[in-house]
Amino acid sequence: MSTHVVSTNLTETFVPMSARRLLIFGGIALIAGGMLFGDIFAIFVLHQNGGQTGQALLAASEAVSAGNALAVKEAFQRIGGLLEDHGTKVDTHVHMTDAGYLALLLALIQPYVALPPRRKKLLAGLFIAGGLLLPVGIFLIHYIGLAYSPFSAIGWASVLADSAGAVLILVLIAEGYGFWLFLRGNDSGREPELPADRTWERRVLLSGGTLLILVGFLYGAWYAAVDLYRHEARETQILTNMLDSSAGGQGGAVVAVANYGSLAAERAVKIAAHSHLIEFGLLAMLLSFVQPYVGLSDRWKRRWVVMLLLGSVILPVFVLLEMNFGLVAGGIADVGGLLVIIALAGMLVGVLRYSGSLDLGDASS
């Protein structure tokens, strides 16, 4: 196996326009962009979309009462469009953020990828491009639909998204191949590993991140054991009641639709709390590795770390509390998300400052 070098000089690990630098810049930008999109979606689309879906479902129930099959079809066309709008926006947020996480991960393992520097840089560029085009393609699915598509079920936006996904897979396979070469003792493209510093910021982000992930796991296990099957059974029961009462002309459709909306909300907030706890935990752990490249004073670095962890706790906790305290809790959860975005932007500015000073130093020398 090839030996690796732990650098005592930080500048050696952050060479201008290197694969690692590209992956760190691109990764943080993708994560911040994905989170900003998620926050905008939560504030301006999520609740409005849910309300419109409920109204369309109520219209479908009323059409059942009236025995009007045409109105049922129209209502379901509306519901289908609203669900697609909602689903593609959630997927845009998730895929952009996750591509950013993977970019930071790839930056982390660059010392173990035995490929020539130019090829590593090409792979990094392809990964960032794929990570950007994948969510853009997903976002456009709802707006482009099947226009000019030669396929029966897949439109051009889906083709863009799937192609970008394929690029990400190919890059991962190439990076895996480089790692395999490293394990076989190939020294090509060897670069120094990051020094294992134990600064306050790094320790707090690592331990805080691991704890968030553990709490997220335990909550997910609780949800799967207690709520998942109960929710599935309740949904079937509510829909059956809705149809029985509508067809029998007994009324009660409004209550059934309200119950359905309440179930959908309960399910959404519980899954969101689980996934955000784990994603923020991963983010905190990943950002602990970036800290040596944040060119800010210790005081400011600590401020961003505390803000990031605070937001990472506030968002999932208050998302859960939405069931009890409604939009007030939802608003506080959005502020939590904003704190994470601001902390990320602060760290990105720090990385830019660091690389700027590094490049200026290189130029003057």
Added chain:
Amino acid sequence: MTTGRRVLVIGGLALATLGMLYGLHYAVFVEHQTLDRMGGSLAQAFLNAAGRNLPGAHQAIEAYASTKYDYVRQVDIHSHWIGLAMLLIILGAVFDQVALSPQAKTWIATSLVAGSFFFPLGVILQTISHGAEWASGLAIVGSATVTIALGAVVWGFARSGA
């Protein structure tokens, strides 16, 4: 590079690739058709009810519930495999800071990789036979293995003061 780190990084890269390949296959060949079937069943249930055919409506609701049961698990396997893969690679990078014996760390790394593979696999196998206890058992054992191993990692970090 220690054995534990190697297991975590290789396992993580392999699992991320597997999760993405599954996601691509699902998006191209399965998802659109599943969503069409799900929406179609629900619409059919309402149309049957509008025509006062309640047994038909109930049957369509059952079909909708069954398709949604599969859909939720099919999407879950994609996100869980990739999410767990990211965790494995990150832990691979910091595994030297876990203050436990090399042998214990190799066991923890192996448990993390095995649990991360088998937990979502158990979830997707539930779609072959709805409510199958053996599939649920595999998912429970897998997730418990990952959680316990992660608890051991936290303990190792605490011992090192990391």
